[in-house]
Amino acid sequence: QVELVESGGGLVQAGGSLRLSCATSERLFSAYRLGWFRQAPGRGREFVAAIIYGGSTTYYTDSVKDRFAVSRDDAKNTMYLQMNSLKPEDTAVYYCAAEMREDASPWQVDDYDYWGQGTQVTVSS
Numbered sequence: 797q798v799e800l801v802e803s804g805g806g807l808v809q810a811g812g813s814l815r816l817s818c819a820t821s822e823r824l825f826s827a828y829r830l831g832w833f834r835q836a837p838g839r840g841r842e843f844v845a846a847i848i849y850g851g852s853t854t855y856y857t858d859s860v861k862d863r864f865a866v867s868r869d870d871a872k873n874t875m876y877l878q879m880n881s882l883k884p885e886d887t888a889v890y891y892c893a894a895e896m897r898e899d900a901s902p903w904q905v906d907d908y909d910y911w912g913q914g915t916q917v918t919v920s921s
Contacts, residue, residue, distance in 0.1 A: 798913070799824045800892050805915030808882055814917060816877040818892030824910055825873040827894035829902055831855075832866060832877045834888035834917075841891070845877060846902040855902045860886075882919045889914040 799821040808814055818830065831846035845866040846855040854866050865878045875892060893908035900907035 797821075800894060800910055800912035802890060802892050802912045802915040805890060805917045807918045807920065810883055810919055810921050812882050812919070813878070813880045814882065816879065816890055816892075816915060816917070818875040818877075818912060820873050820875065820892075820894065822873055824894040825868075825870070827896050827910075828898045829895040829900070830868065830875045831893045831895065831902060831908060832875075833891045833893060833905060833908075834886075835891070835914075836885075836888040839888075841905050843903045843905070844890070846895075847875065857903075879917070882917075884919045884921045887917060887919050889916050 801819045804816040829846050829848050832844040833841050834844050835841040843857050847866045847868055851868050863881045868875045891914045892912045894910040895908045
C-alpha cells in the first residue's frame with residue numbers, strides 16, 4: 797500500500813516556480829515529521845526541507861532556504877513544497893518521507909521510515 801504520493805513535478809525554466817504536493821495516508825500524516833529529499837543523477841539522496849507535526853517547526857538545507865517553503869494542510873493530509881527561483885542545480889527526483897520518532901534527525905535519510913516514489917523536477921537554463 798502506497799501511503800505517500802508525490803505530484804507536481806515537471807519541466808520549468810530557470811527562475812520559475814513549481815509546487816510539489818505529497819498526499820499521505822491519515823496514519824502517516826500524523827507522523828512526527830514529514831520531509832522532502834531529492835536525488836540528482838549520479839548523486840546520493842539529500843535533504844531539502846522538513847516540517848514537524850502541527851507545522852510549528854520547519855527545517856531547510858542552506859541551498860534552498862530563501863527560495864523554498866514547506867507547509868502542510870491538515871484538512872487534506874497533504875504536505876507541500878513551494879519552490880521559487882529555481883536553478884538548473886535543483887534538477888532531481890524529489891521524494892517525500894515520513895519520520896515517526898521524535899528523537900530522529902530531520903536531516904538524515906536513514907532516519908526516515910516511509911518514502912514516496914518520487915516526482916521529477918527538471919530546470920532548464
